[in-house]
Amino acid sequence: MSAHTEIPKTMIGVVLTGHGGPDKLEYREDLPVPTIASDEVLIRVAAAGINNTDINTRIGWYSKGVKSGTGTGTAEGQQDDDASWSGKPLEFPRVQGADCCGRIVAVGNDVNSKRIGERVLVRNMLRHYVGREPYKCWTFGSECDGAFAQYTKAPAEETLKVDCDWSDVELGSIPCAFSTAENMLHRANVKSGEHVVITGASGGVGAAAIQLSKRRGAYVTAVGGKDKTKDMLAVGADQVIARDDDLVSKLGKNSADVALDLVAGPLFSGLLDVLKQGGRYATAGAIAGPLVELDVRTLYLKDLSFFGCTFQEDEVFANLISYIEKGEIRPHVAKVYPLKEIGAAQEHFGSKKTSGKLVLEIP
Template sequence: MKGVVLVGHGGFDKLEFRTDLPVPTPAAGEVLIRVSAASVNNTDINTRIGWYSKAVTSGTDSGARQGFASAQNDDASWSGVPLVFPRIQGADCCGHIAAVGEGVSPDRIGERVIVRNLLRTYVDYRPFECWTFGSECDGGFAQYTKAPSRETFKVDCDWSDNELATMPCAYSTAEGLLHRANVQAGEHVVITGASGGVGSAAVQLAKRRGAYVTAIAGREKARLLLELGADQVVGRDEDLVANLGKETVNAAIDVAAGPGFPALLDVLKKGGRYAVAGAIAGPLVELDIRTLYLKDLTFFGCTFQEDIVFENLVSYIERGEIRPIVAKTYPLEQIAKAQQEFLSKSIVGKIVLEIPA
C-alpha cells in the first residue's frame, strides 16, 4: 500500500512516501480501515521533531522544519517512551471498514468511521493512560490502517470525508479542555491560538455550550473567527488585560502557553479555571505562585480524555451542532508542503491530506 513513514526524529526529510508498505492485518477485536482522509495536527509535527523531549525548551516553530538537535530520543514522544521507527503517523483518520478481526461482527464492514485518537484498549483502559493513534501505533497516513473496533466510531452525517477527518484530534482535544474546565452557558471563556485546529474547534464547541468567547489570534483572522462564533477577538500581540480587564473571565483554554501565560491568569476571576493542552509558543512559563493560590485558581493539564468526550463529539456531529473549516487539502505525498503551510499560521481551520485510492 501507499503511505508516509516517519524514519526518525528531525526535519521534513524524515517523512518518506512509500508505495511498498504491507497492508496491516486486524487482530482480534480490531478492524481494518480503508483510509480516505487524514489531517495535519501539531501532535504529529511535535513527534516528528522530538519537541516532547524535556531537553527542548522553546516553542514548536523554532524547530518545526529541521527538528531539534537537543532532543533526546529516549523521551521525544508525547508519552515519554522512545518511539519505534519506522512509524506511520496520522492522529486523524476517516475511512471505511474493509475487514474485521476475530470477535468483530462482519456487519461493520462498509461503515464510514473515525478513530478515537487517544486509544485506551491497548492499555486495558487504565485511568490516565492511552496510546496516541499514529504515535504508539501506526495511524492514518496510509491507504489502510487498523484500530480497536470499540474505539472506531461509525458516524452518520452529510459531511464529506475531508470534513470528518478534521475531527478526532483537534476537536476531541478542544472538547476535552472544555469538559475538564466544566465550561457552562453564560460564562466568559478566553481561547488562545483560536485560528488553529484546536483553537477554532474550541471556539465552536464553547459557543455550543452557550459561553461568551474571546478568541486570541492574529488580527487579520478576526473576521473569520467572528463568523465562526467568537464574540470578540483580541490580537495575539495585544495587551489582554487592557482589552478585557482584570478578573473578568471564568475559564482560560490554552494551547499556546509561552510569554502570554501570565496575562491569562490576570484576567481570570477568583475561582477561575485554566485548562491547557499545548505550548506552541513555548513550554516554559513564568508563574507567580501567589496568583495561583490567592485567587483560588484551578489548573487542568489535559491529555487523557474520559470516554464521554469522544462519544459526545460524535453526537454533536450527527445532530449538526458543529461544522469544521477545511482550509486547504493536499495529496498525501505532499505532506511536507501541507505541514509547511500549517506552520505558517496563515489559515483558519484545518489542512486535510487526501489518501490515494
C-alpha cells in the same frame, strides 16, 4: 478475520524514519497492509488531517530538552528518549496520522461482521492498548501506526461509526482538533453564560474550542492573529483580541471564568490575571513556549484550578460524534493536499498563514 472484499498485501503510505525535518517522511508504495487482531478492525483510509501533534512528534518537540515554542525540535539526528508526547522513545519507522476518516473493510474474529462498510472516525487517544487504565492512553499515529497510509487498523471499540452528510475530507479534519478542544471544555466544566478566553483561537484546536464553547452557551473572547479576526468571528467568537495586545488592559482583571490556553509562553501570566476568583485554567498546548512564569500567590490567593488536558474520558469522543450527527458543529477545511505532498502540507501548516484545517486525501 472477516472481509467482504479482497485485501491487498501492500499499500501506499508515508513512514517517519526518525526525528527531524520533512526529509524524514518517506513516501512508499510497498508498505505491508496491517494484520488485525481479533478485537481490531481494518480501515481503508479516505482522509487524514494535519495536526501539531504529528509535526511535534516528528521534530522531537516533546523532549524536555526543547525549551522553545512549536516549530523547533531536537537537534538534527538527535534521538532523545523522551521525544514523544508520552515520554517514551518513538519506534521507527512509524506511520503517523492522528486523524482518521475511512471505512471498515475487514474485522477481527471477535467483531461483528455487520460493521464492514461503516464510515468511521478513530478515537485519537486510545485506551484499549493500555488496559483502559485511568490517565493512560496511546496517541493514534504515535505509539501505534496511524492514518497516513491507505490502510490502518484500530481497536473496534474505539472506532466509531458516523452518520452524516459531510464529505470524507470534512470528517477527516475533526478527530484530533475537536476532541482536544472538547476535552478542555469537559475537564474545565464550561457552562452556559460563562466567559471563556481562548488563546491560539485562529488555529485548528482554537477554532474548534470557539465552536464548542458557543455550543455550550458561553461568551467567547478569542485571542489570535490580527489578520484572522474575521475568521474567528465567523466561527462564533463574540470578540477578538490580537495576540500582541495586552490582555489585561483589554479585558480587565478578574473578568473571565475560564481560560483555554494553547499558547502558554509570555501570555500565561496575563491569562491568570484576567481569571476571576475560583477561575479555571485548562491547557493542551504550548505554541509560544512550554516554560512560563508563575506567581504561585496568584494561583492560591485566587483559588484557581489548573487542568492539564491530554487523556480523554470515553464520553468526550462519543459526544463529538453526536454533535456531528446533530449538526451542532461544522468543519472548516482550508485546503486539501494529496498524501504524496505531506511535506508541503506540513510546511503550510507551520506557516500559520491559513485559518481552517489542512487535510490529506488518501489515494
